[in-house]
Amino acid sequence: MPVNGDMSLDIQIVQKHLAYQSVARDIHVYGAVASTNAVLRTLAANGASDGTVVIADEQTEGRGRHGKQWFSPPAVNLYLSALFRPNITPRSAGGFSFVGSLALCDAIRGEGLEATIKWPNDVLVEGKKVAGVLAECATVETRVDYVMLGFGVNLNVTHKTLMTAMGQSGHFAGSLADLAGREINRNAFAAALLNHLFRWVATYRTDGPTPVLAAWRDRDILTGRRVEVRGEGPSYEGRVLGVDTQGCLLVRDSPGEVHRVLAGEIRLSD
Numbered sequence: 001m002p003v004n005g006d007m008s009l010d011i012q013i014v015q016k017h018l019a020y021q022s023v024a025r026d027i028h029v030y031g032a033v034a035s036t037n038a039v040l041r042t043l044a045a046n047g048a049s050d051g052t053v054v055i056a057d058e059q060t061e062g063r064g065r066h067g068k069q070w071f072s073p074p075a076v077n078l079y080l081s082a083l084f085r086p087n088i089t090p091r092s093a094g095g096f097s098f099v100g101s102l103a104l105c106d107a108i109r110g111e112g113l114e115a116t117i118k119w120p121n122d123v124l125v126e127g128k129k130v131a132g133v134l135a136e137c138a139t140v141e142t143r144v145d146y147v148m149l150g151f152g153v154n155l156n157v158t159h160k161t162l163m164t165a166m167g168q169s170g171h172f173a174g175s176l177a178d179l180a181g182r183e184i185n186r187n188a189f190a191a192a193l194l195n196h197l198f199r200w201v202a203t204y205r206t207d208g209p210t211p212v213l214a215a216w217r218d219r220d221i222l223t224g225r226r227v228e229v230r231g232e233g234p235s236y237e238g239r240v241l242g243v244d245t246q247g248c249l250l251v252r253d254s255p256g257e258v259h260r261v262l263a264g265e266i267r268l269s270d
Helices: 011-016 036-045 090-096 098-109 159-172 176-180 186-207 209-219
Strands: 026-033 052-059 078-084 116-118 122-125 128-140 143-153 226-230 236-243 249-253 258-261 265-268
Touching: 011 026, 011 186, 026 036, 036 052, 036 078, 036 128, 036 143, 078 186, 090 098, 090 128, 090 143, 090 209, 098 116, 098 122, 098 128, 098 143, 098 186, 098 209, 116 209, 128 176, 143 186, 186 209, 209 236, 236 258
Parallel strands: 026 052
Antiparallel strands: 052 078, 078 143, 116 122, 122 128, 128 143, 226 236, 226 265, 236 249, 249 258
8 A cells, every 4th residue: 555645753743642741751753763772772871751752764773572673664654662660570571561562452443453462562463463562671780770662563564565575474464554444644643552552551550460461361362372482492382371460471381381481482383
């Protein structure tokens, strides 16, 4: 689907669509950056406050989990990172990061599409990966200094462009414009994502992880499925039992041992 309108990122338009003033009080909009997480990491080291947001038109070195490249062409998608300084332990950071994929699902629903989540924070529509969240946590002694959530969302990139850039992996990727059959307004979507993100963060801070985990489990596609786990020692297959309160994936292997997966790569086997 071609992009026809003027989809330039505009901080004033984004702020106009924010639900209330406390959402993302400090927003930085850039043209091309290496990655929004890299920019925000520097801001965080210099004392950036809770709720600081970086948005870019293009990423030249965008990365997902395990250092995999995130295709980040200019003028069509959304690349956004948000900084939070929650009062949580480092072990709770994984569960806290679930607010990111929940916010994405809610923002996508606002475009008339239903989204699901593949652990930890890949977001799919009709089985196609359309977005992902890369969480980074910094600690000081035994406390969390900050959690940074970086979002990459395929809004208006075409399927042809994805296939050209990603090769066979492009078959498993999609964009909201292709799936919705219309162009997606980048500024309005950025604001919707921030509105939902800050709402879920407020829920976590007020009510703890329980409602966040419950909502995440409602959108989870892995529980009950057979998967292969790679990247945490020898690979193995097992059945997913769900996630625990710290955001770890629970997988029971064939001999019956239950593994807590912290950062492994998950591939469906069924």
